[in-house]
Amino acid sequence: MYFDYAATTPPDDEVLKTFDAVNRNFWANPHALHRPGMRAEQLLEQARVQVLSLLGAENGFRCIFTSGATESNNMAIRGAANRFKSRGRHLITSAVEHPSVLTVFQSLESEGFEVTLLPVLDNGTVDPEELKAALRPDTTLISLMHVNNEVGAINDLPTLGKLIKENSNAVFHVDAAQSVGKLPVDLSKLRVDMLTFSAHKFYGLKGSGALIFPEKMVFKPLLYGGGQEFGLRSGTADPARAAALAKALRLSLENWDEKLAKVSRLKCRIVEALTEIPDVEINGSIDEGSPYIINCSVAGIKPETILQGLSEKGIYISTVSACSARQTIESGVVRAVTGSPERAQHSIRISLASITVQKEVDTLCATLSTIIEMLR
Numbered sequence: 190m191y192f193d194y195a196a197t198t199p200p201d202d203e204v205l206k207t208f209d210a211v212n213r214n215f216w217a218n219p220h221a222l223h224r225p226g227m228r229a230e231q232l233l234e235q236a237r238v239q240v241l242s243l244l245g246a247e248n249g250f251r252c253i254f255t256s257g258a259t260e261s262n263n264m265a266i267r268g269a270a271n272r273f274k275s276r277g278r279h280l281i282t283s284a285v286e287h288p289s290v291l292t293v294f295q296s297l298e299s300e301g302f303e304v305t306l307l308p309v310l311d312n313g314t315v316d317p318e319e320l321k322a323a324l325r326p327d328t329t330l331i332s333l334m335h336v337n338n339e340v341g342a343i344n345d346l347p348t349l350g351k352l353i354k355e356n357s358n359a360v361f362h363v364d365a366a367q368s369v370g371k372l373p374v375d376l377s378k379l380r381v382d383m384l385t386f387s388a389h390k391f392y393g394l395k396g397s398g399a400l401i402f403p404e405k406m407v408f409k410p411l412l413y414g415g416g417q418e419f420g421l422r423s424g425t426a427d428p429a430r431a432a433a434l435a436k437a438l439r440l441s442l443e444n445w446d447e448k449l450a451k452v453s454r455l456k457c458r459i460v461e462a463l464t465e466i467p468d469v470e471i472n473g474s475i476d477e478g479s480p481y482i483i484n485c486s487v488a489g490i491k492p493e494t495i496l497q498g499l500s501e502k503g504i505y506i507s508t509v510s511a512c513s514a515r516q517t518i519e520s521g522v523v524r525a526v527t528g529s530p531e532r533a534q535h536s537i538r539i540s541l542a543s544i545t546v547q548k549e550v551d552t553l554c555a556t557l558s559t560i561i562e563m564l565r
């Protein structure tokens with residue numbers, strides 16, 4: 190039983206079929222001028238249009254297909270910071286961003302940029318007032334996540350975007366790796382400039398993601414070469430991966446509200462069970478966070494021991510962000526949210542998906558409670 194869907198989801202059969210069919214039938218180089226090349230290019234461009242339309246970004250935005258959110262984050266942050274450095278070198282992000290954002294800011298700091306790391310409220314979100322106070326005339330880029338990957342906190346993008354646009358000329362980049370495909374993201378209604386996501390978070394393929402950015406925005410690429418993807422990401426584009434991403438996004442957004450309601454009910458059941466176990470504290474907000482993510486700290490028991498105990502019963506959860514699970518014990522996110530090193534060292538994450546069923550949740554709740562009792 191898998192409860193680590195915030196780390197990745199299984200690819201949907203339909204997505205795999207699309208990937209296979211495009212690879213078999215339209216494998217020509219999409220940049221070639223011959224007929225098979227042009228057909229492959231057509232599919233690539235169709236996927237681009239579909240992705241933009243599913244995100245309310247038909248007007249004024251471009252989509253670049255990338256290898257995932259890590260690459261998109263690197264490209265957006267580095268690209269925007271360097272593009273506007275003649276205007277200013279002050280950048281803003283938050284303390285709870287994914288490492289693929291935080292470490293890019295750290296590297297920019299070593300290159301002479303000044304970075305303000307915003308704290309978060311105890312529900313894990315950025316306080317708009319803190320952001321307003323941090324804005325300066327030389328601020329050129331603000332990067333904040335939509336949904337936090339460890340505690341599920343949802344930043345108020347409409348308020349943050351409005352505030353940024355009314356008080357600065359800065360570019361607003363959003364890492365939406367944990368929201369795209371799960372919650373509605375409509376760029377026509379948000380004042381967001383750049384948006385990052387990964388397909389494998391919503392039943393797409395690993396090594397596949399996108400960056401959405403303003404049509405008029407030019408920035409330095411990370412990869413130089415043949416000038417593909419508007420000159421911003423060189424290398425032969427992959428129509429099969431692009432078509433699979435568009436398919437995954439379309440399917441995951443079908444009946445998204447029903448899926449959200451179902452997952453919310455499952456989350457409630459888990460939270461109820463957790464609150465009945467002594468010395469278990471929920472990290473982040475129970476009611477306002479993403480229904481897909483639950484984070485709690487179990488006092489006095491190492492999270493690895495709980496993970497191991499559950500794993501032996503065929504139940505899989507995670508400790509800190511999966512990408513850094515082998516490097517760190519303390520969760521920087523839980524520390525920033527709760528202010529407690531104890532809780533940060535004892536946190537576990539349970540993450541759900543639309544394919545999670547009640548029976549699995551019941552088994553998880555019962556097993557978790559038994560294991561914690563046994564370990565005490």
Ligand SMILES: Cc1ncc(COP(=O)(O)O)c(C=O)c1O
Nearest residue numbers: 257258259287338364366367387
């Ligand atoms: C919020 C967030 N941003 C970025 C990433 C990086 O995504 P990928 O590993 O697909 O590049 C993840 C993956 O866990 C994430 O949760």
